[in-house]
Amino acid sequence: MKSFFIFILTCWLLFISVSGKYLPTENDGEFQFGFGIGDITGPAAEINMMGYAKLGQDTNGIHLRLYSRAVIIADQSGKRVVYVNVDLCGSAQILKILVIEELQKIYGNDVYTHENVMISSTHTHAGPGGYFQYLLYIVTTEGYIKESTYAIVSGVVKSIRDAHDNLEPGHMYYTQGTLRNASANRSPASYLQNPEEERAQYEDNTDKTFHLLKFTDLNGKPVGMVNWFAVHGVSMNNSNKLISSDNKGYASITFEQDFNGYSNVGKGPFVGIFGQANEGDSTPNIMGARCLDTGKPCDFVESTCNGKNELCVAFGPGKDMFESTKIIGERQYVKAKELFEKANETIKGDLHFVYQNIDMANREVTLEDGSVVKTCPAALGYSFAAGTTDGEGAKIVSIPMKIKFFNKLIIE
Secondary structure (H helix, E strand, O other): OHHHHHHHHHHHHHHHHOOOOOOOOOOOOOEEEEEEEEEOOOOOEEEEEEOOOOOOOEEEOEOOOOEEEEEEEEOOOOOEEEEEEEOOOOOOHHHHHHHHHHHHHHHOOOOOOOOOEEEEEOOEOOEEOOOOOOHHHHOOOOOOOHHHHHHHHHHHHHHHHHHHHOOEEEEEEEEEEEOOOOOEEOOHHHHOOOOHHHHOOOOOOOOOEEEEEEEEEOOOOEEEEEEEEOOOEOOOOOOOOOEOOHHHHHHHHHHHHHHHOOOOOOOOOOEEEEEEOOOOOEEOOOOEEEEOOOOOEOOOOOOOEOOEHHHEEEEOOOOOHHHHHHHHHHHHHHHHHHHHHHOOEEOOOOOOOOOOOOOOOOOEEEOOOOOEEEOOOOOOOHHHHHEEOOEEOOOOOOOOOOHHHHHOOOOO
């Protein structure tokens, strides 16, 4: 949860940093920017997937390859930011450390740093795991997987290097719209626990806003696109064993093919980034959750079937997970095309960015009565163990730990 909120905050900071609506207008709307793309697919066999934490869900082939898509934006003073969108379940701290180390070997210590580079993820649940440095995230992969990690790092670095080499002057345009047929709230009963006056402020029980930035050269030729929309990367369910970039990856590939042709998948030069927004309980399985044994809707409050959470599963709009991935991806693609064509609000202003490391286990909080309390280390509760209607929790609650397992946790 901590990393999710930090990601949303950082993503929003990047967005407002280039928006003239929030900053004084100090230039004429001309920026330098470049796009790049790199393959980060990794081991396609016998690596447990990151996302569902399901033992036995090991990679066994490829549905859609995974990519890192990067955009570098620089203002007229030379200040720059880097936004990287990776087809992964999450971006690990160790990945950022290794990427910055590689970039600083190439460009020195002052061009690309932890402060001005952000790596976010599409949150697909269908990529190989083992690239985190924390125990919780690598239990099902039985430790750290060097092959996963370095496939990602090399692909991310390539995408940033290509973006750096492709820097050119141009303009950015912003617009936004609403997309209502590509996501649903997977915990509507929980949402109803929010105060009525709060819920009355919103038309929907998940955020349906589709934000888009269009990039063109000085002659108006499109060179790239970035958008943010909130929907989980779980169109491919936990029975899947094929590596896949899920619905957002499908949308990116389809959008890029319009400019690059069908034979240049993953090669550019046009790069279309379908970024993740405040996904929370926003699911692509919009047909809702029903019981596998009866076909009837699950218990509305508990999301169970006769008391069993593993029988309650949410389904997408397609006949299977492959068609559902395509449908939800196409709906994002169509909305992006519509907004891309009409984006005309010129972005002006200077770039700014904010970077912080926050210890969420030791923060002072002032309550309404004036008393001060402190946060504590996180713990996993019953709801975590139960999982969600997009994927039930682990059936095995204790995993034998052996000496060789802990040896694999050491990063070489």
